[in-house]
Amino acid sequence: MARKTPFNPSQRTLLEGDISTAPLVPAIEGEVRLWRAKGYPGTTATTLALLRHWFKPGGHRRGNGFFEYHDGQREAVETIVWLHEVAKERGNNALFERFSNTPGLRLLRSVPSSDPDGRT
Numbered sequence: 001m002a003r004k005t006p007f008n009p010s011q012r013t014l015l016e017g018d019i020s021t022a023p024l025v026p027a028i029e030g031e032v033r034l035w036r037a038k039g040y041p042g043t044t045a046t047t048l049a050l051l052r053h054w055f056k057p058g059g060h061r062r063g064n065g066f067f068e069y070h071d072g073q074r075e076a077v078e079t080i081v082w083l084h085e086v087a088k089e090r091g092n093n094a095l096f097e098r099f100s101n102t103p104g105l106r107l108l109r110s111v112p113s114s115d116p117d118g119r120t
Contacts, residue, residue, distance in 0.1 A: 027099040032075070032082045042086040051081065 035041065040051050055074055058066065069077075083089050089098065 024099040
């Protein structure tokens with residue numbers, strides 16, 4: 001029977017609670033909040049009209065009632081628009097370089113398989 005290696009507290013795993021799996025989120029959230037507070041500068045006229053329509057105070061009429069987006073839905077839409085139109089970030093590496101607050105953080109890279117079914 002193989003002996004277990006003693007636990008080394010300096011080695012962390014993704015299963016430990018003190019590891020952040022989303023180190024960019026706080027920085028991006030802050031940028032999006034500031035952008036919203038300024039009235040969505042840097043967006044196209046069409047996008048600005050849509051954002052104002054979707055997120056106007058009190059919601060908007062839909063059928064016989066009113067509809068208002070949940071805060072999480074609003075934040076998701078605004079974040080996508082901000083990343084695409086304002087920050088003009090298109091790839092993960094660019095996001096990590098710009099917003100990571102963890103020095104030396106690297107993305108895990110997957111090795112493409114030669115088999116279309118994912119088997120090697």
